[in-house]
Amino acid sequence: MDQSEDEMEEDEAEWRSSFVDSVPPSPAAASVSGVSKTPAPAHRVILHFDLDCFYAQVEMIRNPALREVPLGIQQKYIIVTCNYVARQQGVTKLMSVTDAKEKCPQLVLVKGEDLTHYREMSYKMTELLMSYCPLVERLGFDENFMDVTDMVERRLAEASGSKNFSFKGHVYDHPSADVEASDHPRLALGSHIAAELREAIHRKLGLTGCAGIATSKLLAKLVSGTFKPNQQTTLLPEKVGDIMVCLSSLRKVPGVGHQTAKRLQALGLVTVKDLQVFPLNDLVREFGGPSAQRLKNLALGVDDSPVTPTGAPQSLSDEDSFKKMSSTKEVLEKIQELLSSLVERMHKDGRQPQTFRLTIRRYSATNKWFSRESRQCPVPNHTGQKIMSGSCDDAVAQLVPLAMKLFHKMVDSSATFHLTLINVCFSNLQTRGAAAGGKGSITSFFTHSTSPRKTQIFSAQSQQEDSSQSRCVDHQLSTHSGITQHTSQKTVTTKSPCSSEGTLHGFKRKQSPVVAVEARPLQEVSCSKARSDPDETDNTVTHRLPPDVDPEVFRLLPEEIQKELLSSAYTKSHSSTSRTSVEVVDVPHKTKNKSPKSFSDSQNIEDVSRLDPSHRQSTVSPAGTSVSPGENIMEEGKMSFPQSSDCKFPGNVDPKVFSELPPDVQKELMSEWKQQKPVLKSPSSRKPGRSLMTKDRKTAGKGSQTNNLLKYFKPS
DNA sequence: CTGGGCATCT
């Protein structure tokens, strides 16, 4: 039964009494939002944490010298955030680089387009909070909501004797000292918990931030920013009306975005008060029932939405924006670059993506920031396996052609086009292994993000749990040993950005294979035998089977494999030497801003060498850092070439893709893979001629992973 | 000179 029992009674007796937490059915007052799916405790204690200039803090931890200078984090031409030294000089968030430099000529800029470090720190923060109580919901990378109602009740029970209640930090609209103590013991305890958590965050992660303590997410969020850097504020119920009315416009209400604000304005509503008194019926006409009620409630400061544990992300994506991209070659290279990084992240996550999506944004004078278009498709199982097994290069080689196919569904490359953004995304992430506990997926970040091992078990268990018993751990925050976390971490020795890669290979091609192509000189390119129908493709099976493939055998294969074969088969091939041929092609590519495989951690802050000529602002190169000589370089070097030993087969390469490359590039690619090919791996396995089949199928199941199925067919 | 994620709802 409701364990809420243990709580004490007292104070606001009435309303809370009936259904404090457990509350079964009657939502009573909660009915407000129309949607009554989750009862929502009548009185909760919700915390909202908001880290101070998050990206800037992460960079200052990585390079302490930055603490003393005005620092701006730059993404393209925008300062997305800056430290307080810079703010003193007039720099603000989302200011253009030009304006910022004008205001503060000495502003030091660090590029922040690669979110790796921010994401890692962000999850450490969430994990830390979760170690005290599982009900933690993320909002972006730098904010977290936490429902500490249970923790508060427990403390209330323990310390029932001492009535010494006071608030930690500020209390909204209360001059200060006059603590109205125990009229609100729960919120007061919440303020203590918030203070302890902020201290833990600072001690263990080196981060400072603000916290808001209130009875709902809406209110906690609104109040948290009352006193800005590194402070906390509690909002008492009697001040709800005040805090809402003080908002300068409806747009300030969380949940009211750009579009909604415009629609409201069209109805003549501009201030919060306007919406509070506006007839609900009229609102319903515009927004529909549920949305109307929700909006009105928000204006009134009413929000019964629960803190929903976020857990591991449901999708992983990587994107880049630019001024102009108008050739297929550039698109291909960009996709390859984005995929290399994304696949690496996906591998670390540990889950297997079932869906891949490609999104683009076209240039358009009018609607510049909108209109994104996307196409998605399933991720072939064997590709997902490559990701999970760590054969990231192979996976990328298989995904690039898929992505190009999706691209061509949206863009007619024979006509001119002008893109300003490309995004690649994996979703429908499936926890591997048997126990599919759909939800338990705490995988990734939670488990291995930090140091592999110590990781927290707690996170795994805490995750799902029936709300009824989601107990907070509340081990005294102070001692709290369980959590691990390495405090300030790694970066002390940050790696130096600069040189490592730029110099290394002047050519800068990263190691990742871009396209796998089967190369045989086209003997008859198209099919010889099996062709049955000319058309379509993707699904039609037999057409275009390579000459050496036995159609009968082909039919027995799983569909994905058939597809793979078809796509790789329809590329040209050359049979010259005997090997099969599948080559991995490496395209010279620029950039790399994303880290290639193995050293994900190292990331450069600046990475010049990018293709974008334009930016090269004065990025900083941190003083201390320096490179560790040997290692980085070595790593890099070896990766780039020889390494590809296990090359792979072609996956599906769109011939179109390959053919679109400039001749010299094609040539280079060809010779490139030629070199790699000899390496170990499979060549040997090729069984004699095509007798294959049956048994091969079997073997194929498992061992063949690294090599393509083509080997079974290929004879020659 | 407008970033790079994420989520939810339709």
Add this chain to the structure above:
DNA sequence: AGATGCC
């Protein structure tokens, strides 16, 4: 697949 929202 798109819109919208939030950081």
